[in-house]
Every structure is written in C-alpha cells, then in structure tokens.
Amino acid sequence: MKDHLLNTHQNYIWEGTGEHITKKNGITSTGLYNEVIIAFGEIFYVQFKGQDKNYYGLVKYIGPKKHAKEYKSSISITSKDGIEMVSACYVTSNYMEDTEDIITDGKCLKLHFDVVRKLLDNDGNMYTKVKISKLGSSGPANDGDDT
Secondary structure, three states, X not given: OHHHHHHHXXXXXEEEOOEEEEEEOOOOOOOEEEEEEEEOOEEEEEEEXXXXXXXXXEEEEEOOHHHHOOEXXXXXXXXXXXXXXXXXXXXXXXXXXXXXXXXXXXXXXXXXXXHHHHHOOOOOOEEXXXXXXXXXXXXXXXXXXXX
C-alpha cells in the first residue's frame, strides 16, 4: 500500500519523523481536505472537514485495528503570524471507524468555523501542524524530541 500511495498519490503524501507542517489553501466551511502521513513505517490518514458550521480534524491509522491505539496525534492550527493557536491531541482511530462516529464520539479536533476563520490568512489559507507520536508500554513516548 505504501508503494501505491507514494507512486500514485505523491502530492498528498508526507513521509518523515511524524511531524508535518503545511498550508492548506482556500479553506471553506464545507470543504474536505485529505493527506497521508507515513511515520514510524506506518500509514496515517489525516482529514480536515467542514460540516454544520464546525471544522473537524482527525487522524486514522491504516492497519490492524489493535495497533491504532499505539499512536496519538496532535493537530494544531496556527495564525499566519504565529501568535494565535488552537491544538488538540487524541489517540488515533482505526481507518475502519466511521468518520461520523469519530466526530459524534468527540475523538477529534472540533472547532466552530468562526474560530477557524479567525486563524485563516487573508487568502483563506490555514496553517496546520500534525504530529504523530508512538505511545510506549509504560506511558506516552515521543518520537525522539524532548519537547
């Protein structure tokens, strides 16, 4: 699957240490924005979605259901000037979990679109950081940095 993603969908793939910073163009209250992060040799599906005057950000682990709980993800949305920021952290969901169930269960970032609009630049662009971290058997562990 990793080879397919890298060969066919390379514009939506980021591979690295687990932290991905990007600018999403032309954010709207009903838009759907997807990307894939490959970290720790695993595949994660990241989705930002506008719906019902809210904006959601969630991360799904692509692999066996039991392994999804081994990772957490944090999503941050920052103003262009870097002064204002909203951030949330959750254990990753499995790709088989329905997105609507994840939203209903409160297992993802949820912001009223008025908050998101305040963080957009003049062109409607949003600056995000998604960080994937592996959880250790004795508690949370990070991906190598001490921050």
